[in-house]
Amino acid sequence: MSVTLPSVNQVWNWLGEVPDPEIPVISVTDLGIVRDIRWDGDTLVVAVTPTYSGCPATAVIDLAIESHLREHGVRKLRLERRLSPPWTTDWVTQEGRDKLREYGIAPPVDGTASDGRTIARAARLAGRSNLMIECPRCRSANTERISQFGSTPCKASYRCKDCLEPFDYFKCH
Amino acid sequence: MTALADISAQETAARPDDPHLADAELKPAFFDWLCRMGDNTLILGHRLSEWCGHGPVLEEDIALANTALDLIGHTQMWLGLAAEVEDKGRSADDLAFLRDAMKFRNAKLVELPNGDMALTLMREFLFDAWHFEMLTALAKSGSPRVAEIAAKALKEVSYHLERTSDLIVRLGDGTEESHHRMQDALDRLWPYTGELFTADAVDEAMAKVGIAPVLADLQAAWERNVNEVLDEATLRKPETRFDVHQGGKQGRHTEHLGYILAEMQFLQRAYPGASW
Known part of the structure; x- marks a missing residue:
């Protein structure tokens, strides 16, 4: 029996339909956690990297990827956990950032993930915040941090000082 | 019947080659050292998780639970590698839930009871x-497997340090009550910190092959950071020796560890192999 295997591009498109379980407006590919898709003979190999080490959604994400690919007829599948290079918010796609903002979550500020801590420390010593976190509702940059941790490990809690709305910020690291 | 039940995807890890894992002579020390890393994060993670639902304000409750989650995530990586190095068919879960107190390798500092928020x-x-x-230092380890775990964990720990440094300053330089509590906590804990910098044969073996740093080399940078935060927090560094309480890394623990394990390991001891 000969079977035509779907192309790697096709699989990328399918995974673009798998939502993140905690932030369902973005997909696992928007989030940048799918690192590699390849065929090993007739086995499909999908490499996934965890966002945060203890992220409780990791197992759910694996299951969601698996069941979605099963629905598209993939029979032999291997999920690989890949640690390096470690995930940062720099891996979130532009489309993912736009979707987050529309959903009410301030997206990560581009380019600050890799050295956010050092800058934050210098800025704190100088008595100011390094990050311009825009309110996802009114776009004001006049915002303040309420708490370093929010509703999930990947978010912090902020408040807009103009429209007074509290909001989640997808934190940088 | 579902297809999922039939052919569940097997999960493997894409792992860099690491010759240290095949080094039979190194194995006992490497295993022991990995248990030290994993047991520190496991026991501190457990202690922090004890605050869940008891934090003084919602944000702090969430922050402590999230920090605990990061640390348990690190534990899975360290003990997972330890199990692989040991190569006796044990898993990270076996190491966490089926070892007794004298086999645990965490420093005594992390097993002490939580006390109040100041002590925690x-x-x-x-x-x-x-x-x-x-x-x-470990992110530059000669062991690629150790280096990738460290690089991943470092990002989260940087965030933890930023948070706790901030709180030490706010509470140390806060009200009279919060200042006293922070100073008491510092005086009480200081004699436990030296264990983290005191090397024994295991640490020396790891440093010799380039897997881990010479522990004493970390002390100057640690002190610089700690002093800076304590100064800003108006707290006084104790004049007592910092290396009084030792032995945890060699399996000689305080009475408190047994109580943690009794709670943490109960389910696997009572219902061996239970899973969900």
Whole structure:
């Protein structure tokens, strides 16, 4: 029996339909956690990297990827956990950032993930915040941090000082 | 019947080659050292998780639980590698749930009871400051497997250190009550911190092959960071020796560890092999 295997591009498109379980407006590919898709003979190999080490959604994400690919007829599948290079918010796609903002979550500020801590420390010593976190509702940059941790490990809690709305910020690291 | 039940995807890890894992002579020390890393994060993670639902304000409750989650995530990586190095068919879960107290290798600092928020935060800060220096060094480890775990964990621990440094300053330089509590916590915990910098044969073996740093080399940077935060917090560094309480790394623990394990391991002891 000969079977035509779907192309790697096709699989990328399918995974673009798998939502993140905690932030369902973005997909696992928007989030940048799918690192590699390849065929090993007739086995499909999908490499996934965890966002945060203890992220409780990791197992759910694996299951969601698996069941979605099963629905598209993939029979032999291997999920690989890949640690390096470690995930940062720099891996979130532009489309993912736009979707987050529309959903009410301030997206990560581009380019600050890799050295956010050092800058934050210098800025704190100088008595100011390094990050311009825009309110996802009114776009004001006049915002303040309420708490370093929010509703999930990947978010912090902020408040807009103009429209007074509290909001989640997808934190940088 | 579902297809999922039939052919569940097998999960493997894409792992860099690491010759240290095949080094039979190195194995006992490497295993022991990995247990030290994993047991520190496991026991501190457990302690922090005890605050879940008891935090003084919602944000702090969430922050402590999230920090605990990061640390348990690190534990899975360290003990997972330890199990692989040991190569006796045990898993990270077996190591966490089926070892008895004398086989645990965490420093005594992390097993002490939580006390009040001051003690919990001061302990986390003193540990975070060490953890940060240790992981920074380990991210450049000669062992690629150790280096990738450290690089991943370092990002999260940087965030932990930023948070606890901030809170030490706010509470130390806060009200009279909060200042006293923070100073008491510091005085009480200080004699436990030296264990983190005191090397024994295991640490020396790891440093010799380039897997881990010379522990004493981390001390200067740790002190610089700790002093800076304590100064800003108007807290006085104790004049007592910092290396009085030792032995945890060699399996000689305080009475408190047994109580933690009794709670943490109950389910696997009572219902061996239970899973969900």
